[in-house]
Amino acid sequence: MTRDTVVSLLDEIARIGRDQRRGGYSRPVYSAAELELREWFVGQAERRGLDVDIDGNGVIRAWWHVPSRSTAGAVVTGSHLDSVPGGGAYDGPLGVASALIAIDHLRSRGVEPTKPIVVAVFPEEEGSRFGVACLGSRLLTGAISPERALALRDVEGDTFAEVLARNGVDPRGVGPDPAGLGAIDAFVELHVEQGRALVDLDRPVAIGSSILGHGRWRVSIRGEGNHAGTTLMQDRRDPLVAAARMITEIRTIGRATPDARATVGRVLPLPGATNVIASSVDFWIDVRHPDDVVTAAIVAGITERLSLIAAEEGCMAAITEESFSATTDFDPFLRGRLEEMLPDAPVLGTGAGHDAGVLASHVPTAMLFVRNPTGVSHSPEEYAEDADAEAGAVALADVLEGLAVGVGTT
Template sequence: MHVDRERLRRDITETGAFGAIETDEGHGRTVLTGSEADRDAREYLVDALEAAGMDVRVDPVGNVAGRWVPDGADPDAGAVALGSHLDSVPRGGIFDGPLGVFGALEAVRAIRASDREPLRPLEVVSFTEEEGGRFGIGTLGSSVAAGDRSAEAALALEDDEGESLADRLSAIGFRGEDRLAPAAWDAWLELHVEQGTRLEAADASVGVVDAITGITNCRVVIEGTADHAGATPMDERTDALVAAGAFVQRVSEAASAIATEHPAAVATVGDHVVEPNVRNVIPGRVTMELDIRGVTGESIDELVDRIRAALGDVARAHSVEASLDRFRDDGPTEMTGRCVAAATDAADAVGLDARRFHSAAMHDTANVARVTDAGLLFAPSEGGVSHTPREWTDWDDCAAATRALAGAAARLAGTEPT
């Protein structure tokens, strides 16, 4: 099978020009769902799918799928679907998303041009609003397709300007009536940029993910007493920030301890708001949001338990009121063994040393994996950076990872490996 590096480069580069931004530091773009740039990117994809001989469908939340039923395939058999997303964060890069969509298209083109005859239909998919950049909820389109959320609920979401997803999709002509049902797919594969440095450090072109991290979020509030910074002696203070400082230390220590056994376990206090936040007033309240991740539910639960205990210790030691609200739990997602094996075998077959590791970021694949067999492949991110115009993946790496994707899809679709 021949993956055409230049064709892939052209698709990604031309798509990257939609919503392109002025920048001194790389190829940046802003493609928010329902924007002109989003319409242009979607129309480019539809044209490319049709040019590759695929039938295009658009579902009610704007998810796009191109379908090819090979001559020897059973049209009623579950498809092997491949894809990712086309939207970006504000001032994002050109690979995060498009590599997976156009890599999928290139993989299908390569299979089609080969002497293989898949036994199952193949689909190329682009999910809506993966980044949550406009409507605030990440992996939105795939959550609807996977049945976790109704199309009505998603369409009613409003952006900062009060416009609904329904209106934004109608405005760009991508509020469809077709059906995308991952539950009916036989298998799913996504190729994405790593957004980390493990492939770069190993000088490898492709990674095969064995699990997508679970994310737990907690809101912690520490209440002391706001008071005059001059008139309140040190021994009469109940300073919420001093207590919060001790707590932040303890969160970091707890995660470092758990990480010695579970390297994927991390905990971060990223959002930290002090009130009243005035120089000459002792802080009365600190509100924090914690991001806790791990690839096993046990490691996450153990971390939350330790953090809860640490908060109790801090509250007692500093005489503050403290509360912890575990308000979000997206559990870890294991990839399906046969998808992992197909990707690993395919990489081997083209001479690539595929690395196995977990994904610390969330992906549409986590939604799809709840309803069908799923796999996730990574291409290297230079310097590990993403969500910035500095995001970059070498074109040779793009092509190599796409070769692994094509081989994996061919295996799952029932052709013999070459």
């Protein structure tokens, strides 16, 4: 049988979830595409003789047990299979495919781990269906309450609880799992680079140092829907005009703060007809900064301006936090061990959020990044060279071997 590679595994799923309108891939959690990917992962894990289970939060876990079949002291790797709308082929699946190939490398080396190695697939990492990024890991760690999570609704009006139940996950089992977290000795997530630092450094793989603090806020503007042909300009209370002014102001505020990022990437007017003045508009703000105090100040400044603009346009506006992750520094001892095992790998921070950032406050956590020559992510232009993808899997295998055969991480 031909030996699998990272590239061959990604080729197997290249047809799943292609977005003909946006380009790239649209694989929202528990969609037909993401379910097919989950089935593909289970099949790949079982081919390798791994024991597969699904925890109460819908996290798929594929176990390579030690002879005692203990679950304690597990070394966990993996990523996610869901995507943003029109996303690239590597964000998430690269980490999953690399984890499977890393296990192949370890077996070909004759490695006998003394700790269980687990490949995990986390649901709703992107938050593209229910609006909260890293939802699976947030539930696992207690960063979001089960009550709030289960009540979240997608654009079709279905709650997270309803979607879980339809896909065989009992909503009553959702929530924190202290015992499961306590059994994890280390979590190492491999991810495609979301930027282009490694091109300039001429290195295929980097070690993560930190994740920029970031959050998402939903702005809801209410005006007055009316006829586009019969309503005089001076008589309008147009929430879409208010939203347009607000979006420009958000960019101005973001530019005025060094190292800040402030983005509006999704706008939803209702009813959304060409000849109708909208009655309401929702849009979402993504704000990021290394200093969480500054992030809060940026959001406060945006909130103040939103209220003024809405009043000037005869509308009402409200802003609601949907998720927030503080700036995260990965475990220094674990990172030091990775630096010893991968001496040629530079250490880089990232502005993108990951499940590793959510888990970091509960278990020793680290990340590896694989070079992205385009520097583009969350887009069809996202890319990794075949040789770099394979180099990432080898680096991950080296790390897993050092952690699962060596001494403890803490």
